[in-house]
Amino acid sequence: MTAHLAAAPPTPAFIGGAKHNLIGGQWVPAASGATIDVINPATGGALGTIAASDSVDVDRAVAAARAAFEGPWSGWTPHQRRKLILDVHDILLDNFDELALIETLDMGAPLSRTMGLREWTSQVLQFFAGQVDAGTVAAAENSLPGDFLTLRYRPPVGVVGGIIPWNGPLIGLWWIFGPALATGCTAVLKPAEDASLSVLRVAELMQQAGVPDGVINVVTGYGKDAGSALAEHHGVDRIAFTGSVGTAQTIVRASAGNLKRLQMELGGKSPDIVFADADLDKAVPGAAMGVFTNSGQVCVAGTRIFVQRAIHEEFVARMADFTKTIRVGNGLDPNTQLGPLISQRQLDRVLGYIDIGNDEAQLAVGGRRLAGEYANGFYVEPTVFSGANNEMTIAREEIFGPVATVIPFDTVDEAITLANATPYGLAGGLWTENLGTAHKVSQAIDAGTVWVNCYGVLDPAIGFGGTKMSGYGWKGGREHVESYLYSKAVYINLG
16 A cells, blocks of 8 residues: 655756745745745655745735736736736646646645646636636616616726645645636735645746736745735735635634625535445445545545445445555655645644544554655555444544545435535535436535535536535636626716
8 A cells, every 4th residue: 555666756946945925026035034944745854945924024915916906917908818827828838747746745745646737727727718808898778767878897806815725736826816817806825834835836937927026926924924914904805715614714704804805615524425326336436536535635525435334334345445555655656646644733633533533433444654664754544434423523523634434324315414414515425326316415415516426526617615614605617707806887877
């Protein structure tokens, strides 16, 4: 279940040394001079430093974004913005091998995963390039007495603050920068302190592609310093946040000062339901990787696997066998399927939940930290617990690691009840050959996204979002772009 490091690709020149904030087109250190060490989760070794920013740096970045929004950028036509996004698309794809390698070194995901983001990046940028006309002026009929022309405008909201997590920066940054470029907004992005390098390199490449100074800004640092300052800032018109429920609640309270618009994509404890008529050759690896992908560090991970009792024992045995074949190791090894967790802190959290699981349920496979040549990294085996129920801690709380809990059920209605017995509502899945079951259950699951006979696929033109404690707002699709605009009515008396 472990991989051995093959010849590693050369380290990009970007790695190493001190990395600064991008503010108003300039690369500047934190005003305080403070820095944060960047750690390679595969080895525990240092990769350099990033700026440990605070409110002073956020003030400067927001001011730069406001100046750009009110400056020449406001006069760019839809065609010019579309061409700019396509220019960004081209330069990123030309440098994508480097970006993927930086992402692997910084947050641990295997190269097989980060390299695989090339096509997704192309798709998402082309999607946003196609949305630049979302703010088109439209004439509207009216019922006013006299001769009036009524128009509906969709201007950009202004300065957008983005706060993204560490589990996929090359994905997360485009949910901020993409709609900002498409609509004419400007942005200040605060990436996670555990994984900022790929975002900073993307920002460099966007500058080279011709993005005007101040249109995009990147401020690195801790959430309690830079993140909270961005959330509270009265110069920010909209906050898009991905992360924990607790942090989101703090942001909601902080947004009250100037009634910011908010978009929240939060945690999950997603159900994945396997019915007795499912094709287990597809359902076993599909459900397993619905949990283990990205070492379980995925908000939509289907960590509660409900299996119909008639096939429960067979499913657990087959999932355990499949899990044993997963290769865990350094993400630079092309044979690696799962890399390390992001940090020692996250490793300790996941191992703590595994200890709880050993007391609550039956360990079917995994459950250990990797030792030997992997001892300095933050590796844990993919883990499956069986003999579980929906009330156990490992079935209720988001672990954010490669830990699956298998729970038996009897009837379709029971599966729906169990699936919805959670405060979260981000995603869900089901496996069945019965079209009626697929339709009934997919409609009944309280979640923003439901997959049938698959798990985790995403089209930027369709998008995703959550309900209940998993947040609100939509990522992707026309709705996402329109949330960066506001409505303005203009009445012209022609009489």
